Amino acid sequence: MREVAEHAGVSRMTVSRALAHPEKVREDLRRRVTESVKALGYVNNNLARSFSSNRSDVVGLILPSLENSIFSQTLKGISDFLRPAGYQLMVAQSGDDPEDEERVVAAFVAQRVCGLILHQTDHTPNTLRMLKAAAIPVVETGDIPRHPIDRAVSYSNFDAAKAMTLHLGRLGYRKIAFASLKRNPRAAERKRGYLAGLQDLDIKVDQRLILEVPRGFAGGTEAIRYLSQNAPHADALFCAGDVLAAGALFECQRCNWAVPERLAIASFDDLDLMQHVNPAITSLRLARHEIGRRAAEMLLDRMDDDDSAIPVIDLGFEIVQRAST
Amino acid sequence: MREVAEHAGVSRMTVSRALAHPEKVREDLRRRVTESVKALGYVNNNLARSFSSNRSDVVGLILPSLENSIFSQTLKGISDFLRPAGYQLMVAQSGDDPEDEERVVAAFVAQRVCGLILHQTDHTPNTLRMLKAAAIPVVETGDIPRHPIDRAVSYSNFDAAKAMTLHLGRLGYRKIAFASLKRNPRAAERKRGYLAGLQDLDIKVDQRLILEVPRGFAGGTEAIRYLSQNAPHADALFCAGDVLAAGALFECQRCNWAVPERLAIASFDDLDLMQHVNPAITSLRLARHEIGRRAAEMLLDRMDDDDSAIPVIDLGFEIVQRAST
DNA sequence: TTGTAAGCGTTATCAG
DNA sequence: CTGATAACGCTTACAA
Numbered sequence: 001m002r003e004v005a006e007h008a009g010v011s012r013m014t015v016s017r018a019l020a021h022p023e024k025v026r027e028d029l030r031r032r033v034t035e036s037v038k039a040l041g042y043v044n045n046n047l048a049r050s051f052s053s054n055r056s057d058v059v060g061l062i063l064p065s066l067e068n069s070i071f072s073q074t075l076k077g078i079s080d081f082l083r084p085a086g087y088q089l090m091v092a093q094s095g096d097d098p099e100d101e102e103r104v105v106a107a108f109v110a111q112r113v114c115g116l117i118l119h120q121t122d123h124t125p126n127t128l129r130m131l132k133a134a135a136i137p138v139v140e141t142g143d144i145p146r147h148p149i150d151r152a153v154s155y156s157n158f159d160a161a162k163a164m165t166l167h168l169g170r171l172g173y174r175k176i177a178f179a180s181l182k183r184n185p186r187a188a189e190r191k192r193g194y195l196a197g198l199q200d201l202d203i204k205v206d207q208r209l210i211l212e213v214p215r216g217f218a219g220g221t222e223a224i225r226y227l228s229q230n231a232p233h234a235d236a237l238f239c240a241g242d243v244l245a246a247g248a249l250f251e252c253q254r255c256n257w258a259v260p261e262r263l264a265i266a267s268f269d270d271l272d273l274m275q276h277v278n279p280a281i282t283s284l285r286l287a288r289h290e291i292g293r294r295a296a297e298m299l300l301d302r303m304d305d306d307d308s309a310i311p312v313i314d315l316g317f318e319i320v321q322r323a324s325t
Numbered sequence: 326m327r328e329v330a331e332h333a334g335v336s337r338m339t340v341s342r343a344l345a346h347p348e349k350v351r352e353d354l355r356r357r358v359t360e361s362v363k364a365l366g367y368v369n370n371n372l373a374r375s376f377s378s379n380r381s382d383v384v385g386l387i388l389p390s391l392e393n394s395i396f397s398q399t400l401k402g403i404s405d406f407l408r409p410a411g412y413q414l415m416v417a418q419s420g421d422d423p424e425d426e427e428r429v430v431a432a433f434v435a436q437r438v439c440g441l442i443l444h445q446t447d448h449t450p451n452t453l454r455m456l457k458a459a460a461i462p463v464v465e466t467g468d469i470p471r472h473p474i475d476r477a478v479s480y481s482n483f484d485a486a487k488a489m490t491l492h493l494g495r496l497g498y499r500k501i502a503f504a505s506l507k508r509n510p511r512a513a514e515r516k517r518g519y520l521a522g523l524q525d526l527d528i529k530v531d532q533r534l535i536l537e538v539p540r541g542f543a544g545g546t547e548a549i550r551y552l553s554q555n556a557p558h559a560d561a562l563f564c565a566g567d568v569l570a571a572g573a574l575f576e577c578q579r580c581n582w583a584v585p586e587r588l589a590i591a592s593f594d595d596l597d598l599m600q601h602v603n604p605a606i607t608s609l610r611l612a613r614h615e616i617g618r619r620a621a622e623m624l625l626d627r628m629d630d631d632d633s634a635i636p637v638i639d640l641g642f643e644i645v646q647r648a649s650t
Numbered sequence: 651t652t653g654t655a656a657g658c659g660t661t662a663t664c665a666g
Numbered sequence: 667c668t669g670a671t672a673a674c675g676c677t678t679a680c681a682a
Contacts, residue, residue: 001659011669016661026667041458046435048659051376052674058415058436066401067614072392079391079418083429088436090383090415093404104408110371111383111413133366217601243597250601272568273598276542276575326675336653341677351651373675377658653682659674666669 001042008036019044050112058088059299060108060116064096064142064184070242070269070288071119074141077292078117085300087114094120096184102127109134115299121145121152122185137302139295143186144314151302152312153295157189158196160284160317164238164266165197167282167319173236173264177209179223179248180240184215187240190268194238209234213244220247224255227263236264236325245281246273249324264325279323287315326367333361344369375437383413384624385433385441389421389467389509395567395594395613396444399466402617403442410625412439419445421509427452434459440624446470446477447510462627464620468511469639476627477637478620482514483521485609485642489563489591490522492607492644498561498589502534504548504573505565509540512565515593519563534559538569545572549580552588561589561650570606571598574649589650604648612640 005012010029018025018033025033036042050056059082063071075091082089090113094101102124108116109130116131119142123131131138131149138150143157168176178194181187191210198205208231213219219241227234239245245267252259259265259279267274267283274281294313301309330337335354343350343358350358361367375381384407388396400416407414415438419426427449433441434455441456444467448456456463456474463475468482493501503519506512516535523530533556538544544566552559564570570592577584584590584604592599592608599606619638626634 012659013661013669014667016659017668020661024667029668041454043431043455043459044435045437045659047372047376047381047437048674049661051372051658051676052660053662054674056372066404067394067397069392069394069397072394072397075416076391076418079416083417088415088432089417090413091400091404092408092414093401106368107413110369112370112372129366130368134368217597221601246598247601250603253603272542273571276546276572278575278578337676338653339651341675342652345677349651354652370675373658374677376660376674377676378678379658651682654680656677656679658677662673663671664669665671666667 004036004042008032056112056114058090058113060113061091062094062104063119066093073288074292077289078296081293081296098122098124105130117295137299139299141295148312151298153291155286155315155317157186158193161190161193162197164284165194168236169201175233175235177234177237179211179213179244181215182212190240215241217243217247220244221251224248224251238266240268242269249277260325266325270320282322282325283320285318285320329361329367333357381437381439383415383438385438386416387419387429388444391418398613399617402614403621406618406621423447423449430455442620462624464624466620473637476623478616480611480640480642482511483518486515486518487522489609490519493561494526500559501561502559503563504536504538504569506540507537515565540566542568542572545569546576549573549576563591565593567594574602585650591650595645607647607650608645610643610645616640
């Protein structure tokens with residue numbers, strides 16, 4: 001920057017101002033500066049800037065998993081909003097383990113991120129302490145948290161699962177099976193919603209209809225195999241996981257189980273895939289991209305000390321009825 | 326840090342050393358420092374550290390798209406390697422546009438990332454200039470670059486597509502259609518490979534069999550509709566895109582086109598999906614997670630000024646023959 | 651092995 | 667609107 005200042009015949013301070021607050025510098029000087037910057041190929045040192053001003057423009061994002069397409073949508077939503085606003089995005093995964101999350105939060109706080117988006121609502125006491133001490137805005141976004149740290153943008157896993165269960169009940173299904181995922185707090189909430197839905201429908205819980213399977217297509221395959229052996233009376237299967245339902249459908253095709261006649265299938269996430277398979281799968285549409293966008297927006301508002309907004313935004317969901325139910 | 330130093334009764338320098346090079350501090354002092362750190366809840370300021378030492382521990386990653394599951398795999402591979410090594414990951418997307426990439430590179434260079442992984446091999450002159458000026462290690466990874474900037478870890482889109490075309494030829498298919506993606510340099514390379522394969526097979530190029538479709542399942546649907554109207558003589562369809570092939574298969578199911586009897590389908594990427602659909606789809610298995618891991622590894626080697634490694638690593642591919650061909 | 655002093659490149663502050 | 671000066675919190679280099 002010193003070189004630029006000399007080249008333009010002004011002080012370093014003027015260069016700094018011309019770059020950060022152009023409106024505070026007289027037109028002619030500003031032009032001389034920008035020309036010198038270009039001539040010398042000067043690249044601002046953001047590290048020094050952040051350090052000096054004690055405020056960085058890097059947002060941290062912690063996702064349960066980096067290779068899950070449903071999180072990619074949120075990631076993109078966040079990035080789409082952040083980048084035009086001049087912010088950078090740092091990512092890491094927590095594997096849905098609060099201890100892992102704690103380590104990442106520690107690293108991000110050390111990195112002095114200016115804000116944090118957490119796709120998780122369970123945190124260790126240490127994480128909460130660090131976040132409080134760091135005093136940076138935080139937006140949670142995997143579920144509607146019971147005790148939000150700061151702000152939250154999400155849908156309610158409980159409400160969505162309950163609504164789908166009621167929907168299946170309204171369609172006449174009574175032996176509704178539920179396939180959940182192990183060690184996944186959001187899937188656990190969905191299971192709670194499913195159980196609440198059954199209660200509203202006056203259907204007694206049948207433990208044989210509640211399963212836990214691994215994630216991915218293979219989990220869906222497993223679910224169908226389990227049902228055909230242990231619970232052939234099931235008339236519908238509600239899958240808590242993204243691609244479980246598709247895996248289940250593919251296995252039904254192989255077993256010649258007609259969907260929805262032999263078994264109806266409903267899914268929790270409306271991936272593109274759901275509307276292209278045969279038959280198309282009934283699912284819950286969640287505004288995952290929008291959640292990311294809004295979370296980023298909220299974070300930026302928070303950085304400007306805008307306390308006006310509602311602390312928790314529930315973006316809801318939509319049941320998309322298709323041929324599989 | 327001053328507070329920690331006072332609390333532990335040592336100099337700030339000793340604290341710094343105890344944290345960065347524990348082996349260079351006597352046991353008892355080291356313990357006093359770590360205890361003070363814990364007692365005061367001190368979090369190291371990585372910004373100041375990076376700024377002062379003029380070397381950050383943040384790696385930049387630029388992907389064509391953030392919401393594509395095939396890139397997620399690479400992203401995860403990178404993250405899995407970087408995080409245990411104590412590095413952070415900053416991500417952004419380029420939309421396969423070299424101009425966009427240039428903007429992101431500029432931002433990342435300003436941020437003083439210690440290395441860069443680019444999932445792209447076409448760059449603007451300005452990007453190259455910046456990268457050279459910044460003198461940071463760069464690993465390219467979307468294809469085998471003709472003129473690598475620094476290092477590269479990838480497979481060859483050309484080789485893979487050619488091999489699959491030859492494979493289809495060997496199976497007896499002669500009217501092999503190819504579905505490519507618009508504005509995607511990697512798909513363009515794959516098309517070149519397809520054409521080279523045809524030549525080796527002594528099959529004359531039939532322009533009616535070469536299509537360009539939008540990405541996603543819908544593109545596959547479109548490909549089948551196009552073929553049934555304009556090129557019903559096609560006996561195989563080789564899809565250049567990740568989910569195109571699945572979309573095509575689903576449309577075949579709806580049209581009652583038997584796969585592979587009426588039309589064989591081959592895919593470029595071996596997503597999990599490919600082995601679960603009916604029939605399972607023949608595809609090219611690319612070590613996407615491994616590419617990420619190796620790219621990160623190479624980057625870290627480069628930072629230690631390790632010039633020993635081979636500049637370009639071709640991780641190859643594997644043809645997975647399944648029921649669809 | 652530990653401590654001292656200087657400086658990294660920028661912005662905040664205040665004076666002109 | 668512009669410029670001089672002093673931080674910012676850490677590490678490097680050197681001295682003890």
